[in-house]
Amino acid sequence: MKFKYIYLTILAGGLSLNACVDDKGSYDRLPVNELTVEGVETEYSVLAGITELEINPTIKGSVLGEDESQYKYTWYICQSTIINNDHTHTVLGNEKNLKTVVVANPGTYKLYLEITDASTGIEWVASESSLTVTTSLTTGFYLFGDDANGNVAMDFLSMPDSEGDTAVIHNIFTNSAQLKGAEDLMYTGYTYASSAIINLWAVTESGSYKLENSIQDKTIFDIDKNYNESYTFPSGLIQHPVKVLEQFPQQYVYGYAAKYSDRGFITEDGVFIASIMLGEVFASPVNRYSLSSTKLFKPYPKAFYYWDGSSTNTSLKAIVLYDMDANCFVTVEKTGSSYSSIFTEKNCKKLVDQGGAFPWNQDKRTIVYGENNWANSYALMKSTENNTDFYIYKMLVRDPVNPTKVGGYSLTTTEAPELDKAKFISFSPEYPIMIYATDRTFYKYNYETKKADVVKTYDGEITYAAFDWRSRGQLDIVICTYDASAEEDKRGTIYKYELGQTLEITPIMTGRALDKEFVYNTPLKVKKVEYRNSTR
Numbered sequence: 001m002k003f004k005y006i007y008l009t010i011l012a013g014g015l016s017l018n019a020c021v022d023d024k025g026s027y028d029r030l031p032v033n034e035l036t037v038e039g040v041e042t043e044y045s046v047l048a049g050i051t052e053l054e055i056n057p058t059i060k061g062s063v064l065g066e067d068e069s070q071y072k073y074t075w076y077i078c079q080s081t082i083i084n085n086d087h088t089h090t091v092l093g094n095e096k097n098l099k100t101v102v103v104a105n106p107g108t109y110k111l112y113l114e115i116t117d118a119s120t121g122i123e124w125v126a127s128e129s130s131l132t133v134t135t136s137l138t139t140g141f142y143l144f145g146d147d148a149n150g151n152v153a154m155d156f157l158s159m160p161d162s163e164g165d166t167a168v169i170h171n172i173f174t175n176s177a178q179l180k181g182a183e184d185l186m187y188t189g190y191t192y193a194s195s196a197i198i199n200l201w202a203v204t205e206s207g208s209y210k211l212e213n214s215i216q217d218k219t220i221f222d223i224d225k226n227y228n229e230s231y232t233f234p235s236g237l238i239q240h241p242v243k244v245l246e247q248f249p250q251q252y253v254y255g256y257a258a259k260y261s262d263r264g265f266i267t268e269d270g271v272f273i274a275s276i277m278l279g280e281v282f283a284s285p286v287n288r289y290s291l292s293s294t295k296l297f298k299p300y301p302k303a304f305y306y307w308d309g310s311s312t313n314t315s316l317k318a319i320v321l322y323d324m325d326a327n328c329f330v331t332v333e334k335t336g337s338s339y340s341s342i343f344t345e346k347n348c349k350k351l352v353d354q355g356g357a358f359p360w361n362q363d364k365r366t367i368v369y370g371e372n373n374w375a376n377s378y379a380l381m382k383s384t385e386n387n388t389d390f391y392i393y394k395m396l397v398r399d400p401v402n403p404t405k406v407g408g409y410s411l412t413t414t415e416a417p418e419l420d421k422a423k424f425i426s427f428s429p430e431y432p433i434m435i436y437a438t439d440r441t442f443y444k445y446n447y448e449t450k451k452a453d454v455v456k457t458y459d460g461e462i463t464y465a466a467f468d469w470r471s472r473g474q475l476d477i478v479i480c481t482y483d484a485s486a487e488e489d490k491r492g493t494i495y496k497y498e499l500g501q502t503l504e505i506t507p508i509m510t511g512r513a514l515d516k517e518f519v520y521n522t523p524l525k526v527k528k529v530e531y532r533n534s535t536r
Helices: none
Strands: 021-024 029-031 035-038 043-047 052-055 058-061 072-079 090-093 100-102 106-117 123-135 137-144 152-158 168-171 182-187 202-204 207-211 242-249 262-265 272-277 304-305 318-323 329-330 347-352 365-372 377-383 389-396 405-413 426-427 435-436 441-446 451-457 460-468 476-482 492-500 505-507 517-524 525-533
Touching: 035 123, 035 492, 043 052, 058 426, 090 100, 090 106, 137 347, 137 476, 137 492, 152 182, 152 517, 168 517, 202 242, 304 365, 304 377, 347 451, 365 426, 435 460, 460 492, 460 525, 476 525, 492 525
Parallel strands: 043 123, 426 460
Antiparallel strands: 021 029, 035 058, 052 100, 072 090, 072 106, 106 123, 137 152, 137 525, 152 168, 182 202, 202 207, 242 262, 262 272, 304 318, 318 329, 329 347, 365 377, 377 389, 389 405, 426 435, 435 441, 441 451, 460 476, 476 492, 492 505, 492 517
16 A cells, blocks of 8 residues: 655755755755555454464565564544644554554544655655454343342443454443343434433333433443433323333344334333434323323233335334224324424324224223334234134334235134233244244244144243244244253353244354254353343
């Protein structure tokens, strides 16, 4: 690579050098010793405080050749791409060959090699690379659950990079409030927008809590003490303290936030949707049928929604809720073309049945489980007259007025054994596959062929089971179990599988040589596994 210098030192004789040295008397043009640098990559990635960054460049000068006796070196990193008099940077070394452990906050930096020719005073920015600094908490999975005493705790299954070693980092949550009974963990995902609000919410038996989540300057986290419930949810129509059960949209593929300008929350008795560009203020609940009404219907604690992943418009496109009191699906009415005004109240409207694969208004049926993924939305319904008849509703919530009924399927516990005992349910975004788990048995069910298979029966209790399509953009499945009789640090186990095109479920292989199954242990009884991929 051949680079020109950025600026030059003004010599004592008052000469100003550019591509050559001009002499006012003779105008003789003296050649500048231009540098060629090899052996420097365009991109590097390190684990802060752990990975050693080693670069051994080869330098040749157009005048001095391989003579390096006149050179002085400075390796430095910075996050600014503009170099001026006010610019500051972090120096990594002053030798030609760089060998150092980078200690810096997570983020993306520019890595420069600056060379000074002592014989002329000319300074060159001889190479420029991109340096990504991560920590053991940058990429991986939050493991949220209870310790042996029932106290809420959190570990982190760290996956530093594609070639790094996966490892469990223990006790990253202080739990100063001594919370008990872990239930759910919700992460918004990462966005490049510096003004975006990135949330990590924990739900326990006693309530919901906004957690600290920035890894810029810490590795142990607690409840976010800056959270102000009365400011965020000031409505007098709902009960306080507020228990948040859902925040949406949830993170998208590879851990990115699906949208960051609008956000919705579902509490035990309220649903809130607003723009967060000026901060998180959710003034008025939308789960009512008239703006003048103070009667709120009980919402199912999951929202069905749609966003255009290819659009530069960051607002939610359409939202459907489920009214648990009337047992029906409803749409949230828009104000104009968006949901995003925090000053304009919104309300819901019941969907009108006009035929199709399934009814919007339920007769002797109620919702058991709801899910939103990148392709469609799903609802598992159950007969209110018996424990054997179930129904799967597949919908596309793209039109805010008329969502599409994609398909409806009926099934019984004869076809799907023990579905009435299922503790966990999840749908594949691509294939007609529903997985579900009872206390110890993991099932796969094809709702087109009406065929069920036992994938595995575990020694320990199943404490979590779901599709994971966010971490790799693949149809992975995460299963967690807990065996109180095992060694303390191995009571909790995390398994990861994949659903292939043949619709077979097989263990994911991991390790540098991909020679071992994805099985990791924790002391915790894991209630939720939540993906994270963020340097912030």
